Amino acid sequence: MKQFFKFVLATIVGLVFTTIILVLILVGIIASAGSDKTVDVDSNSILRIALTSPIAERTPSNPLAGLGFLGLDGEKAIGLNDILANIKKAKTDDNIKGIFIDESYMLSGQATTEEIRNALIDFKKSGKFIIAYSEVYTQGAYYLASVADKVYINPKGIFEFSGFSQQITFLKGAMDKLGIEAQVIKVGTYKSAVEPYILNKMSDANREQVTSYLGSLYDHFLTGIGSARKINKDSLFTIANNLRIQFPEDALKYKLVDGLKYKDEVINELKDRTSTKKKDDLHSVDIAEYTKTDVKADDDDKTSKNQIAIIYASGEINGGEGNDNTIGSERVSKALRKARLDNKVKAVVLRVNSPGGSSLASDVIWREVKLTHDAKPIIVSMGDYAASGGYYISCAADSIIAEPNTVTGSIGIFAILPNMQKLFNDKLGVTFDGVKTGKYADLGDVSRPLTPEERAILQNQVNRGYDDFTKHVADGRHKTQAYINSIGQGRVWTGAQAIKLGLVDRLGNINDAVASAAKKAKITDYKLVAYPDQKSIFNKFSAGLTAEVKTRMLKSELGENYNTYQQIKSITQMMRTPQARMPYDVVIK
Template sequence: MNDFLKTTLASVIGIMLALGILFTIFASYLASEPEPEISSSCVLVIDETLLTSEAGSMPSLMGWMTEQEQASLPLRKVIEGIRTAATDGRIRAILLLNEGQYHGMTARKELQSALLEFRAANKPIYAYASDYSQSGYYLSSVADPVIMPPLGIFDMKGLAAEVEYYATIMESVGIEMQVTRVGKYKSAVEPFLLSESSEANREQMMAILNGLQSTFLADVGQARGISEETLQAIVQTQGLLSAPQALEAGLIDKVAYFDELLAELQDLVGGGNDHEAFAQVGLFRYLEEMDAPDDAQNGPTIGVIYAEGEIVDGFSEAGIGGDRLAAQLRSARFDSNIDGIVLRVNSPGGSASASEVILREMQLMKQAGKPVVVSMGPVAASGGYWISCHADAILAQPNTITGSIGVFGMFPNIEGLLDEVGVKVEIFKTGPNADLFSLYNHKSDAQMAVMQGYVDNIYEGFLDRVAEGRGLHRDFVHEIAQGRVWTGARALELGLIDELGDLDAAIEKCASLIGTEEWQLDFLEDEAEGIDLFLESILEPEDYPVVDLGMPKEVLSLWKGLKTFRGYAQRPGVYARLPFNLNIH
């Protein structure tokens, strides 16, 4: 009883504290001075503070308090802002300042399209950075001019991928990982079993990197008027270029200091207020004022639903809760005001059973006569592909990561670790497999055979669903499956997707399936918003046991790997998931 009272009291205090913080923030907001009017002639500035995600997100309480996390803007909102600026007479130019934090190369590609529309309106795009990374330059390559200071470094060294392996350290501390899997290329389990990549995984990783680099070079080459062969030669022979070398190669347009850029912009639009060198408006401020876009307010309604994160069982708000997303789809199916659905998927997969729950609702949506189109974001693989494969149409970008049609099971055993610290766990059971998901014992050959049979059955079902949904011969699906990861460009050739295109293209595809040239959009949000999400960040502290306090990215990456292990330990079972924590840069 005392423990119950303590827990209840702690929860009440936490909620009161949260409400107090919210009240303070709200009061400060009301007391703050109003934002100045946007100048009649100014530059729209998009700088390194920009953080995007598919649907937008709020920081956790701990991340907000330590100023190590910030709210992310929905990618669609940023794109809408750029397109609105193209026809806004007040906006004379865009300045891409340093490098924003975009969630993957596909996000940059979609932003590229919006920026090209801005340029087509005969408005210049300026880009400036002290140094350029490849990912940052991918977006800035559409600018004219692209500017760097004299001592800037330009990165054109090619792509690299880092995969961490934990087998050695796990063995040293007495942790064992037993696995079952299907698929020659299903490498998600390798970091827990090996100290280096298998040949099969090395083969697929190089295929992915080469595919992504091919898309990168093609897009940059088109934007800059440089052949892919020339760019590839720079990658192979130089890698890092000085600003003068980048200028000579045609990668940038000017070598200049920042103050010289400011003077040029001042000549374009005039001076700003007391602390601004030129008349300008930040993207956040511009989006606050921007009117909602007119997406043709007549005609049928297309609902847009976001599926972002790892797929997990139940109604979890961390990632994609299978039951939760299924409920969203079901609600749209029964809603007579919704005529079609676009599902935007950005997921490496996860729980096989949760993926099946979602797929069932996708099938029922089609049976109800409502077209459903999938728009793939940066990643839509394994379980992310499972939930997509029965859509009426699937669209992806050339550099989307997809495929990974394979299944695995993971069964951690920490008995050795407990022995090291003097803890003994005794298991009592009424059946030979009652302890199948226990963390405290080594699984017998018979038990692993049971689980392998289960994994084989799930994999066969995965193949059936892909073959049926995509209209492909099952033997061919098995041949291209095996857990292998494909780029969007290659997936199109294999018949795993229907078209290359962004979210807008998917919406247009859905409209064509409905049979209309006019439509309106309804972005269908989760039930939990605002205060619910804020309180969740307080009441679930395990989501932020380590916060980035200036730690090296390698340490944070290792922590993510350990969090993944914790997830498998908490939910032993069968997964349809990508090789995790893949860091491509």
């Protein structure tokens, strides 16, 4: 027994010692990685843009990025904020002679791509060049690249140009086989987020709205490319509709690219443009690294005491704290409150990039936006999405600015409660019995169907939520509630459509929103401050590591079925509270 305790004690001491060593190593790595050493830019350099990571609103606070620590990818990501800032800096940096867009796949929404594309168009006013090259041009990647002075593709590459499509996965058949019935309570003819669980195909109303907004997105897409490449929009439609581009030489024939080149040939051209000898290395700086240079844009040296707060609200809306990728009502409300009560903050820009979520959490944030509106100017800048709950939290602002291809609207409420009686009774042979002290004490029990009285109660709650939603929008947009109801009903709109309906005030980007906020506050000299504070690596390392490992395991086991798993998982989230959520994700390849 004595030997046993000695062994246990030695094991515990060893574990403690090992833990201490690992912590010290981790601290050292973080200290080294987060040292923010200044990056020098050589003369005659190019700024390289390769956007292969998902683009968040803000660059993640992760000093371990790029280190591959503990077997994780640690991919160095850059947020939209730094992408735009770096392109702006490069415009006036004498050491940067041009931009090289080096892409194959671009992981960003359409409005995000729009903001980057417009920044590149502004960069060209400097007279500097932009060269784009790719082995594979998806439609989204090509839309960005189309503004370049020269667009090249690998001679054996792939060029996608076939039009937009939207596909929805329907789960009703699978749920029927499992013996699960989705009991839906909703308001809104077009509120189609529930359709995958109760139908086998799109409803007529949903098909109508998807056709409408997809057509609006596609029209903007073709118009932008036509303007950049000086090709008639109708001609582009015909080219895509007949799939006339099947090989790289077809893209050259129809003037969508300027040449078929291998990468070494493109590099040689870049050397010529930067007066670099062929035997010498091309001087370049990656856009993520360019953040660490001491180069500043024209307005980066402002020292004014006046501030404009940019409050980022990105991701699904839920109660609680949330994180940098989800909107927690508590965290965003605190940020709004802090900015409102800070006398140095003269105006607020609320950056919304959200498909919605909990209607309760949305209302909590709406209240803080309304209080801020009553105290000082607040302008909403919409990203890829500002729909349903995302629009809910926006509608009380002084004004709303969106991109033409922002997806917004979806003013509606729904709730889903599963009836799993057949699954339990018929499939599993499980039955339930019990007692209750009140008629509705077990309201929401998933082991049985709703009674007519229970369904009426839930419908009344959803109706009230929709009434609150439309009233808030009507008050904020200075419209009648009847009018908002007529364009609401859960219908999705693009920014270009929404401006005609009065749901959006003007088209533009986050910089336009900042300028609008400054004008509203009657200030010309100001500094930008960002809220809420990003989570430090120490706060999120453990949780992030656990989530990363879990995600990797699931993706490995489920493969292509991982997206279906995610969709099924979202059902459980929808069952907790009435939802103001977009019906689906819009993915344009």
